[in-house]
Amino acid sequence: MNDSLVIMGVSGCGKSSLAAAVAEAEGLPLVEGDAHHSEASREKMRAGVALTDADRAGWLERLAAELCAHPQGCVLACSALRRSYRDVLRSASPGLRFAFLDIAPEEAQARVAARSAHFFSPRLVDNQFATLESPLGEPRVRRLDATAPLSRLQTEVSTWLHTEEPA
Template identity: 70%
Template sequence: MGSSIVIMGVSGCGKSSLGAAVARAEVLPLIEGDDHHSEQSRSKMSQGIALTDEDRDGWLTLLGEQLGASPNGAVLTCSALKHKYREHLRAASPGLRFVFLDLTREEAQARVSSRSAHFFSASLVDSQFAALESPVGEPGVLRVDATAPLGELQSQVSDWLKTVALPQS
């Protein structure tokens, strides 16, 4: 069984870009978490309404199923802001690792505000930081600076995947 990895962080941190780059480099399927939100959740977020834990529960279950359907490993992009969300995903995929794209509130706000073709409202950036429980110190987590160049981030993640033992499930 291969190892899967979650590229995580607040909106605007670069999950989709880094996830795609890592998936290409590691020759793994990419699971774009945003593609699996319900229409109701997308509508809420586009209206500036933060999702609740209940809104996220079915989404996380679906993402866990997607990981389980990739026995040779996959790259998942998912905010995974709270510890219990990460535990939900870990339960579905033993040995799951996380890359935390760390970004300041100001940089996240600037990035989200500049996006034109995304359903996530810039007014929700503060709620993302309010919900964020840093994964730093959890097993199988790499913290990276989200403002670093994409190529540098991808190399850092690929090197880490080769050298770090899988976390115990």
């Protein structure tokens, strides 16, 4: 079984919180995708400028390298908004699972606006939804309600990780 997992979704859905909780519960390393953005990309996002596929290419390569560096498994917090982005990650880690934190645009906007110490501008939330290609129907993907309590989400993901056939 491949123990690597991506916690994915738009900004404000709770990726970092859930990834940290799952990593701790499963004893797996945590890879925070935001930490691997280039400084130029962070500056663009601070300024409210959406990233392009070209901006994300190097970031995705760095995240794929992180997956390869953890053959025993890891938990990656990463938006993975487009299928092509998810496919880059899958190519680095066959059997990779994706937990999709599904959230309404209004809720994501409110959560991002409430954050004080993050480089992501609330002006970019709409762009995240415009970019999102739902992963539902792809292999090894589980949809989660991003508004559920963190403890319940962590338990659901941990249970899923220990099933032979992903839902």
